[in-house]
Amino acid sequence: MAILKIERLEHNRVLPEYKTEGAAGMDLCAAISEPVTLKPLERTLIPTGLKIELEQGYEAQIRPRSGMSIKHGITLINCVGTIDEDYRGEVCIPVVNISNEEYTIQPDERIAQMVISKYEQAKIEVVIKLSDTQRGSGGFGSTGK
Numbered sequence: 001m002a003i004l005k006i007e008r009l010e011h012n013r014v015l016p017e018y019k020t021e022g023a024a025g026m027d028l029c030a031a032i033s034e035p036v037t038l039k040p041l042e043r044t045l046i047p048t049g050l051k052i053e054l055e056q057g058y059e060a061q062i063r064p065r066s067g068m069s070i071k072h073g074i075t076l077i078n079c080v081g082t083i084d085e086d087y088r089g090e091v092c093i094p095v096v097n098i099s100n101e102e103y104t105i106q107p108d109e110r111i112a113q114m115v116i117s118k119y120e121q122a123k124i125e126v127v128i129k130l131s132d133t134q135r136g137s138g139g140f141g142s143t144g145k
Helices: 066-072
Strands: 004-008 026-029 036-038 043-054 058-063 074-076 081-083 090-097 103-105 110-118
Touching: 026 043, 036 043, 036 090, 043 058, 058 090, 066 074, 081 090, 090 110
Parallel strands: none
Antiparallel strands: 004 043, 026 110, 036 103, 043 090, 058 081, 058 110, 074 090
8 A cells, every 4th residue: 555645734624535445536625715716718726735745656646526527517637637756846736617607616625536556667668660460550539439
């Protein structure tokens, strides 16, 4: 099991939390003192009031909350964000409103989820030609519906 060290900043009131025993992601909350209203297609950076320290070989993936995405059109600008193990700044969430209606983020509202994941860095090897496969260079729908 990975260990996640958390430093709470002055404006943080809610720690990340797994909502169920089988949850892969822990919820992150908006560490804001006033509501923030996003107009359609507007984007902003929402602070969490947290700094984290990951073990070597781990990353934190920041993902949208499915309920906010489907019900309100609130998602992340970069879909899945990566926090590298050596980053020590505040975790902030880049949200965007892709709906046709305004949405107001409330203080301490759950706005994203964070998944801790093991990774490996690849050794890059330049080759003259890649190996052949049945699929080849087919992409973007080439395998059918």
